[in-house]
Amino acid sequence: VVHVFMSYLVRRQMLKSLRTDTEHAGFIFKYHRRVLKDVLPFSAFLTDSFERRHNYLRISLTEKCNLRCQYCMPQEGVTLTPRSHLLTAEELLMLARLFVREGVNKIRLTGGEPLIRPDVLHIIAELRKLEGLKTIAVTTNGMNLTRLLPSLKKAGVDLLNISLDTLVPAKFELITRRKGFHKVMEGIEKAIEMGYNPVKVNCVVMRGLNEDEVIDFVSLTERKPLDVRFIEYMPFDGNRWNFKMMVSYQEMLDCLKQKWPNLEPVPGEETDTAKGFRVPGFRGQLGFITSMSEHFCGSCNRLRITADGNLKVCLFGNSEVSLRDFLRSGATEEELLHIIGAAVGRKKKQHAGMFNISQMKNRPMILIGG
Numbered sequence: 407v408v409h410v411f412m413s414y415l416v417r418r419q420m421l422k423s424l425r426t427d428t429e430h431a432g433f434i435f436k437y438h439r440r441v442l443k444d445v446l447p448f449s450a451f452l453t454d455s456f457e458r459r460h461n462y463l464r465i466s467l468t469e470k471c472n473l474r475c476q477y478c479m480p481q482e483g484v485t486l487t488p489r490s491h492l493l494t495a496e497e498l499l500m501l502a503r504l505f506v507r508e509g510v511n512k513i514r515l516t517g518g519e520p521l522i523r524p525d526v527l528h529i530i531a532e533l534r535k536l537e538g539l540k541t542i543a544v545t546t547n548g549m550n551l552t553r554l555l556p557s558l559k560k561a562g563v564d565l566l567n568i569s570l571d572t573l574v575p576a577k578f579e580l581i582t583r584r585k586g587f588h589k590v591m592e593g594i595e596k597a598i599e600m601g602y603n604p605v606k607v608n609c610v611v612m613r614g615l616n617e618d619e620v621i622d623f624v625s626l627t628e629r630k631p632l633d634v635r636f637i638e639y640m641p642f643d644g645n646r647w648n649f650k651m652m653v654s655y656q657e658m659l660d661c662l663k664q665k666w667p668n669l670e671p672v673p674g675e676e677t678d679t680a681k682g683f684r685v686p687g688f689r690g691q692l693g694f695i696t697s698m699s700e701h702f703c704g705s706c707n708r709l710r711i712t713a714d715g716n717l718k719v720c721l722f723g724n725s726e727v728s729l730r731d732f733l734r735s736g737a738t739e740e741e742l743l744h745i746i747g748a749a750v751g752r753k754k755k756q757h758a759g760m761f762n763i764s765q766m767k768n769r770p771m772i773l774i775g776g
């Protein structure tokens with residue numbers, strides 16, 4: 407065991423230095439990959455220089471959406487990538503297969519609105535066939551959910567996150583710049599009816615818009631198996647983020663504790679993005695995604711592929727590599743792994759902090775995939 411572990415450490419070190427000169431290291435890299443496969447507890451390609459293992463992949467299925475949420479979609483809209491530059495289902499599945507082979511065991515489909523992609527059910531059904539992929543999750547705005555739920559369940563969706571920022575129909579229209587509140591509520595009810603437990607509800611909290619509704623959202627968890635997750639408002643290109651509009655986790659928690667002093671923490675996994683809580687006796691629970699006030703970069707296990715095929719190793723980093731271009735120029739799986747491993751190896755220890763992020767160039771969220 408000691409021998410295997412020592413050789414793992416030595417080879418990891420070699421791999422790190424190889425990544426600094428990847429152009430010349432192809433041959434040696436391939437050799438080491440073969441050797442490493444036998445000794446590594448987890449793929450060297452998906453392990454970064456801080457030993458974080460990336461076993462969770464988020465794939466954006468589309469840049470389009472049937473809503474226009476203020477915090478996600480710039481008011482002036484976004485320039486859409488020409489269709490021929492987006493990943494086809496086959497390309498996307500080929501990449502998914504490669505990542506799963508290397509140890510990814512959870513894939514989340516997101517967007518844009520993933521459920522408006524016409525071949526979404528085909529993609530899910532194909533992902534379901536991948537040995538080693540334990541969880542298929544979907545993040546959706548819920549607009550098409552009621553109609554699609556039976557097919558989504560049949561195709562193999564394990565987890566659903568439904569975004570809803572208000573329980574007031576008129577405010578829904580203000581936040582999303584579209585009508586649809588009742589459709590989303592219906593989708594949530596249908597998901598519960600179909601046995602999804604918990605149904606996660608993502609709620610971005612913004613001062614002056616919906617911070618007065620956190621208690622109402624938690625009250626919903628009294629009788630429904632919901633996991634309401636309050637997300638701190640994050641800066642992305644074109645969303646006019648400012649610090650004053652961000653409501654911190656601590657502020658939300660203080661407000662909820664005034665109503666429910668016995669609110670108790672729920673223990674979670676190390677890689678969980680949410681800090682979980684529950685009101686004793688309530689059926690559901692709640693959580694806070696504290697990316698701004700208390701980042702969780704140290705345990706990050708997530709990678710992202712954008713709809714146009716770029717690998718993004720950090721939600722808040724602007725460094726990207728086009729897997730699509732390598733794929734289309736005929737790169738072999740081995741070469742792709744080499745590219746992926748180099749990008750993962752360059753992943754920074756943590757994001758730059760909310761004020762720096764708000765000044766940095768990145769994509770609008772709708773073009774990333776949350």
Ligand SMILES: C[S@@+](CC[C@H](N)C(=O)[O-])C[C@H]1O[C@@H](n2cnc3c(N)ncnc32)[C@H](O)[C@@H]1O
Nearest residue numbers: 477478517518519545546547569608640771776
């Ligand atoms: C980009 S959306 C894509 C999936 C789907 N259209 C939806 O709305 O659920 C994924 C998640 O990112 C969240 N999100 C978008 N922009 C955000 C921002 N600026 N800050 C925090 N969360 C954001 C959304 O609320 C949603 O829960």
Ligand code: SF4
Nearest residue numbers: 471473475478518547
């Ligand atoms: S958050 Fe989701 S629903 Fe809202 S604009 Fe972005 S992609 Fe569309």
